[in-house]
Amino acid sequence: MSISTPGGPERRPTVVSTGKKPAAGRPAAGDRTAKPGAGKGTPRQGSGGKGRKPITPVKVSQGRAWGPTALITAVCLLAVGIVGYAVYAAAQGSKPWEKRAADIKGIVDYRDKDKDLVKGGNHQQGPVKYTVLPPVAGPHNPAWQNCMGDVYDAPIANEHAVHSLEHGTVWITYRPDLPADQVAKLKEKVVGKEKLMLSPYEGLDKPISLQAWGYQLKVDNADDKRIDEFIKTLRVNASIEGPNALCTQGVTATGTTPRDMGNQMSDQTQG
Template sequence: MSISTPGGPERRPTVVSTGKKPAAGRPAAADKPAGGKAGAGKGPARQTGGKGRKPVTPVKVSQGRAWGPIALFVAVGVLAVGIIGVGAWAVYQGSQPWQKRADAINGIVDFRKKDKNLVKGGNHQPGTIKYDVSPPVAGPHNQAWQNCMGDVYDAPIANEHAVHSLEHGTVWITYRPDLPADQVAKLKAKVQGKEKLMLSPYEGLDKPISLQAWGFQLKVDNADDGRIDEFIKTLRVNASIEGPTALCDQGVTATGTTPRDNLPNNMPEQPTQ
């Protein structure tokens, strides 16, 4: 800037240099932002107190299938189906005529099909009778029957009386005299005190145990054979040709293989059907 004075030439102001240069890299004071430090205002404002923080998405952990409960459920289902099936089969079997159920017993021999004359019944004869089947299952017999109210005989009984009991619907279980005591005890438990059943030892059996009903026979090796119960269930009373009311009491209670012909003739008798 020039300064003019009255009446004189224009003079330029003298510039005095201090000899100092601005520090390298430092901006001039005018270049500094006002009201803040260098770097202030850069980037987003810092949040405090957790406000405004982006919510964290929970991490899902993948779990395998619970095979234990599934396996248990399947097992229970299979068991239930099995029980229902067995029950249905039992009902079906029970609804079958007893003759068909008898035919289904493995090993049973039906003499009714072999000899119809053998099972006619009502053929009373005195004295000793020869039987083709041992133990006998039908045919002529003594007028007196063997008591069959769940009687357990510890010695052989007469065939002639026993066959008459079969005609009344009895199941007669026989066994070899040398059958082990525990086996005999099991047979005794099936018979004792139950009407239309009787048990006795029998000489000369070709199997340890033989079961007889009127016209039927089954031979087994031991008292644990399930067919014994099936034979009893199917043929007791049902095999009678004199009906379910045929007597089992008031019969012969003595043992011995010789028939008793000297018994009173007034023993009650049932008419043959």
């Protein structure tokens, strides 16, 4: 490098040697060059990291926890269903039994169709000709058919069965050729339960027919849920003799010919 002075020749600067060699790996004084990127605007690293540009933390998305949400939703839906059913059941239970009977699909209400038929208390000996078969009401024998959950393996007399209906019994009848598994299901609904009885019946236009005093329902199989609804609604309730009318001490024999039991039954026990 030369230094020019005004009005004089160029002069080279005098280099003074100190006799020391520069340390290995270190540039000699005057030979140092700026590192790329060095200069204004470049933060300097100080002690403790002062002056360093802060690092923005990276957020890691863990996704929504669907398990607990689904569980809570399921519990809420179950609770709503339970409450809803309770309200429905309470509303149904508060209905008069006659209205609940009317709600059973396919039921025939002879109390509404023929009021004379369902008057009750009309006792007579011998065979009775019924316009509705199996009969649901009308004149009947002074002796009732035993109806303490009795299962009869042969047809029984209409005249005794109708008297049992008057006492609040539900009489379930079925075709003699109904499959054995279907008959077994009907037996399960009847055996040992007061004011229920079961027997085969010739000439049914449907496989199964249910009778209560003034009501009838015919169905195709023993799995029909209306059977249980009919029993629940009309057993005892359909009685025109009151809930204390007897089902014991009745006729237990089978056969379609009514039996003349005379007048040995007192007015208190017969309806």
